[in-house]
Amino acid sequence: MSRRRRQRLAVGGLLAPAVILLVLVFVLPSVDLFRLSLAWMDSQRSIHPDVSFSNYREFAVNPYFHRMVWGSLKLTVWVACLCLLLGYPATYYMVHIGSTTYRTILYAIVVSPLLISVIVRTYGWVVLLANNGVVNGTLLALGLVDRPIRMLGTFGSVIVATVHVLLPFMMLPIASALQGLDPALERAAQSLGATPLQTFWRVTLPLSMPGVLAGTSLVIALTLGIFITPLLVAGPLQPLFAIGIYYVTLSQLNFPLGAALSFILLVFTLAVIGLVGRLLGIINRNVV
Amino acid sequence: MRRYLRPATALNVFSVLVYLFLLAPLVVVVLASFNSADFLSFPPSGFSLRWYQSLWESEVWGDSFRLSLIVMAVVTPLALLIGTLAAYALVRYSFPGKGLITTLIMAPMVMPQIVLGIALLTYFSALGLLDSLVGLVLGHLVVTLPFAVRLVSISVHNLDPTLERAAQNLGATPLQTFRLVTLPLLRPGLVAGAIFAAILSFGELAVTLLIAGARTTTLPLRIFNYTEYNFDPTINAVSTIFVLLALVLIIVLDRLIGLVRMG
Numbered sequence: 001m002s003r004r005r006r007q008r009l010a011v012g013g014l015l016a017p018a019v020i021l022l023v024l025v026f027v028l029p030s031v032d033l034f035r036l037s038l039a040w041m042d043s044q045r046s047i048h049p050d051v052s053f054s055n056y057r058e059f060a061v062n063p064y065f066h067r068m069v070w071g072s073l074k075l076t077v078w079v080a081c082l083c084l085l086l087g088y089p090a091t092y093y094m095v096h097i098g099s100t101t102y103r104t105i106l107y108a109i110v111v112s113p114l115l116i117s118v119i120v121r122t123y124g125w126v127v128l129l130a131n132n133g134v135v136n137g138t139l140l141a142l143g144l145v146d147r148p149i150r151m152l153g154t155f156g157s158v159i160v161a162t163v164h165v166l167l168p169f170m171m172l173p174i175a176s177a178l179q180g181l182d183p184a185l186e187r188a189a190q191s192l193g194a195t196p197l198q199t200f201w202r203v204t205l206p207l208s209m210p211g212v213l214a215g216t217s218l219v220i221a222l223t224l225g226i227f228i229t230p231l232l233v234a235g236p237l238q239p240l241f242a243i244g245i246y247y248v249t250l251s252q253l254n255f256p257l258g259a260a261l262s263f264i265l266l267v268f269t270l271a272v273i274g275l276v277g278r279l280l281g282i283i284n285r286n287v288v
Numbered sequence: 289m290r291r292y293l294r295p296a297t298a299l300n301v302f303s304v305l306v307y308l309f310l311l312a313p314l315v316v317v318v319l320a321s322f323n324s325a326d327f328l329s330f331p332p333s334g335f336s337l338r339w340y341q342s343l344w345e346s347e348v349w350g351d352s353f354r355l356s357l358i359v360m361a362v363v364t365p366l367a368l369l370i371g372t373l374a375a376y377a378l379v380r381y382s383f384p385g386k387g388l389i390t391t392l393i394m395a396p397m398v399m400p401q402i403v404l405g406i407a408l409l410t411y412f413s414a415l416g417l418l419d420s421l422v423g424l425v426l427g428h429l430v431v432t433l434p435f436a437v438r439l440v441s442i443s444v445h446n447l448d449p450t451l452e453r454a455a456q457n458l459g460a461t462p463l464q465t466f467r468l469v470t471l472p473l474l475r476p477g478l479v480a481g482a483i484f485a486a487i488l489s490f491g492e493l494a495v496t497l498l499i500a501g502a503r504t505t506t507l508p509l510r511i512f513n514y515t516e517y518n519f520d521p522t523i524n525a526v527s528t529i530f531v532l533l534a535l536v537l538i539i540v541l542d543r544l545i546g547l548v549r550m551g
Contacts, residue, residue, distance in 0.1 A: 007381060007383075008383065010377075010381070011377045011381045011383050013373075014373040014374065014376055014377035015373070015374055015377045015378075015389060017369070017370040017373060017374075018370050018371070018373070018374040018393055018433065018437070019389065019392070021370060021426075021429060021430070021433070022392055022393065022395075022396075022430065022433070024426075025408070025411075025426045025427070025429065025430050026392075026395065026396055026404075026430050027392070028411065029407040029408055029410070029411035030407050032407070032410060032411050032414075033403075033406065033407040033410060033411075036410055086306045086309070087306075089299055089302055089303055089306070090302070090303040090306035090307065092299070092303075093299055093300065093302075093303035094303070104542060106307060108538045108542070109307050109310050109311060110310065111538060111541075112314075112534050112535070112538055113310065115487050115533075115534035115537055115538065116314065116491065116530050116531060116534045117490070117491025117492075117493060117508045117511075117530055118491070118493060118494070119491070119493050119508045119511045119512050119515075120314075120317065120491070120508075120511070120527040120530045120531065121313060121314070123313075123317065123511060123515055123523060123527055124312070124313025124314055124316055124317045124527070125313050126515060127313070127316050127317055127320055127524075128312065128313055128316055134316050164309065164310065164313065167306075167310060168310075221398060221400070224400060225399075225400025225401050225402055225403065226401070227401065227402045227494070228401075228493055228494055228497065228512070231516075232512070232515055232516065242400065242401075242402040245402050245403075245406060246402060249406055249409070250498075255410055258406055259406065259410065262400075262402065262403040262406045262407070263403075265400055265402070265403055266399065266400060266403050269398075269400055273398075
């Protein structure tokens with residue numbers, strides 16, 4: 001047996017289990033879902049498998065779905081901007097801190113949410129924001145309000161909880177970009193007369209842009225698809241795309257429409273990631 | 289004379305607040321689990337371990353806990369094995385279609401979770417795999433595989449192929465080389481991959497919520513149901529276990545590969 005042929009066999013053997021698993025439990029379900037999205041359900045709830053675009057048409061004309069898309073876009077902009085505004089300075093602080101012990105503790109705080117189920121993290125926000133929860137309890141005890149403020153169920157609560165759940169996905173890529181940055185470059189800028197602020201604007205920030213780009217597109221993709229966190233803090237009627245899919249499929253049991261909405265969300269997510277990637281790429285090129 | 293806040297001080301204060309924000313909901317849940325009141329109340333009315341006791345005595349929580357452990361115990365070795373083989377092939381060899389296969393393996397990570405969940409819901413309902421252990425294991429495998437491949441890949445990257453060649457030149461069989469050279473050198477990546485696969489499976493809810501049912505209520509699914517429909521303060525005790533588990537694993541990960549290098 002030739003060496004080339006042996007190698008090809010080895011690669012095939014090594015990859016076979018993963019490829020078989022993914023074809024059976026990822027590719028085929030996705031193909032099925034697409035086929036289902038072309039079927040339609042009549043008022044008697046029977047599903048007709050003939051090819052039609054009625055679900056996609058329904059999406060195009062029904063204002064309920066337009067509100068969902070708008071809600072998801074609004075949430076995405078809020079969450080991405082807040083994650084960046086909170087995450088970048090906090091990551092910079094973490095990477096530049098002198099003490100190794102302290103830095104490890106901060107890393108642990110950033111990594112720990114990834115190791116704790118999203119349900120537990122979101123549940124924590126329910127405890128904090130409920131009418132008889134910690135925030136309202138504190139406000140009442142301090143006499144700042146005389147009746148609990150309704151926080152759960154609001155769009156604001158969705159923003160806060162989602163930022164909390166996704167912040168590590170912004171901070172970790174930025175951290176690895178800042179770590180990979182050669183400190184000699186910052187020192188060189190300063191010895192050439194740049195102020196600390198100029199050094200940050202002209203050297204550190206542009207060089208950490210790949211991390212910002214990776215973090216931002218990750219956060220955007222995850223925000224568009226997030227549904228457990230908003231479902232728990234704001235309920236199934238919150239106008240968000242992912243929650244709408246959940247509601248249409250599991251409450252109204254309209255599987256074909258749910259399938260079509262799923263595909264629209266998938267394409268939408270890929271488009272937004274591509275667009276943001278290109279946009280940030282242009283900014284990146286101009287800055288550097 | 290007006291005094292200005294130094295930019296460095298402002299950055300420090302701001303950053304500390306961000307870290308407190310990250311910690312707040314977890315700290316609150318841990319504190320609430322020791323609260324003696326039987327509804328969500330703040331400030332706490334007294335220290336008590338009654339929720340841990342009710343967790344220990346409860347049959348439904350026990351069932352869910354066992355089920356989650358079983359799924360995790362099946363998913364972790366499978367994800368690690370399949371993932372390690374794939375990672376080795378992807379890092380070591382170049383072959384036609386490599387980009388496509390890499391995309392395929394990483395795709396479940398980028399796919400919106402609700403879409404993956406709905407796809408598996410309709411697919412499994414046709415196969416009769418809804419509300420079954422097999423369905424849960426398959427669903428969790430797809431979710432954990434990309435993470436296993438990624439973490440193991442880092443170790444395969446760092447593995448110097450000349451070491452394996454040297455072992456073979458010195459007369460080791462391929463199996464001996466694998467057991468005595470390759471495996472020990474891959475260990476950090478394998479353990480990190482196993483930890484992430486285990487923890488992801490144990491806490492998985494996005495896909496589970498859509499494909500599980502009354503007979504397969506995992507621990508995260510039970511927390512979800514109780515938070516949504518009938519509140520039970522035992523949730524605080526269960527959640528505290530999740531937090532403690534994460535704390536232990538973080539220490540292990542730090543010893544093993546160093547947290548700072550994980551980003």
